[in-house]
Amino acid sequence: MAQRVEHLVTIFTFTGLCLTGLPQKFYSKGWAQWMVDHLGGIDQTRWIHRAIGLLFVSATVVHLAGALNALLSRRSGFTMVLNKKDFQDCVLQLRYYLGLTDEHPRYDRFDYKQKWEYWSLFLGNIIMGLSGLMLFFPTVFARVLPGQIIPAAKVAHSNEGLMAFFVIAVWHIYNAHLQPDVFPFDGSIFTGRISRERMLHEHPLELARIEGRAPDTHDGHRGHDAERRVV
């Protein structure tokens, strides 16, 4: 349940930040000025952006705290941690796409694309949050850091934000909505349900583990498995 709320919060805050942030980056364009005007002027746009930003940062902190807590209380293992298999999977997946092999990588709970997106978003959140706070409170940060950190934070915030927008707009939307296997919408994040066919295709190792067909080769997958029902 918490993860569904978390995802919903992320969707709305991310969209809100893009809507109020991108017009600031492209301020010389007509559409940006139109948007800023309809948001009530640049000052109001900025306050909205900051408020959503603080919510976004809070959500990240809550997520981090939850993940640490789960790890420390051993309810969950490092299912998201990158390992050697992810790199092998990536190479194999690309070879498969290119037609160099007919062997499709066999994924566990999260495939390397999902892990990459998770860590990109996580790292991105940290960069965006930190640089955003620097731009929010420039004089405070300049007291302890060289002043040049402020324009550097602006460049980082602006570029990282644009990149995040494109990654979500292109990669996430493709993988979770447009790609032929899940089109038009992969609801599993909210319903917790996924078809057996898709599980077999996309997460065979996890399926095997859930069904108790194969030995539990990885450490610590016990925590969240109950949430995912295979139908």
Place this chain on the structure above:
Amino acid sequence: MLKPSLLPLVALLAFTASGARAGIPAEQDDCLGCHGSDPSMTMDLPSGEKLPLYVDTARFAQSVHGEMLRCADCHSDKTGYPHHSKPFKSRRDVTVAYYEQCKSCHFANYTKTLDGVHFAVLAKGNQNAALCVDCHGSHDITHPTEPRARISATCAHCHQKESAVYVKSVHGKALAEQNPDVPVCTDCHRAHDIADPRDGKLSMRTPEICGRCHTNAKLMGKYGLSTHVVDTYLADFHGMSASLQRKTKGGPKGMVAAVCTDCHGVHDILSAKDPGSRTVKANLVQTCRKCHPGANENFPAAWLSHYQPSWNKASLVYGVQLFYKFLIPFILGSLALQIALHLWRVVVNR
């Protein structure tokens, strides 16, 4: 053979002509017969002032209108002798009553003044607001921009405080040395449609106003000044904010982002190398504190001083810029490629 209609004129001319007079059109009405002869000629006004009625013929002849206008072209209510004056209370009343005569010829500039701050003040009932004749003169009108320094001197008649500050500025000092490159009052404030500088709209326009000269490579080259001051400003937080605030309907609400004049000053702009300048390194933190009260000595470095980031200037900013210049195309390219490969494989599998 003279046309019959000109005959009375010739008679008048013959009657009044003397060697000192050059035969200017103004003499055709023979007003100067009375008004050009006695320098002490005045009229008492109810205010207790004396209205001078003498016109220096030689001076009028040298004015821009000397070879063009007759007295009645402006004094159109005076059609003969004796003429009765309107009941003016004061000398200012006379000026206000007559200044609109200019518009019958100078309609475009008169129309502009209707948008100006002087007219707005006049319309509120302040008769001291500058009228055409206050800046241009009346019988002694000569070209207002010759020499160029005359423009600032004209405004200084009323705006003494501003003028005293301006003459000490980098622009004012150069003007005193007859440098034609520097701005005089009207270059920033305009001449006829002078905007009210108090509502902030003029300062919002300073990137454009200052930029007219400060992006001119030929002009700036003469003084070794950068022409990137405007684009570096616009790329920065202040420039971006001010641009958006300027475009906000109903004008900006709350604090307006710094424009040129907020850091460099208005009439007191000094060279950025001048030790007294607000933008010289030693004074910069004070300038920042006007808007950022918590700023310490580190803070001014947050402003790149109109430099574009490079390895030598602001290397950290440049490094981050460069990093993303490569990272964004790499990441997005890889993702797009993977999507394309995936789709291709899906098609092949079918």
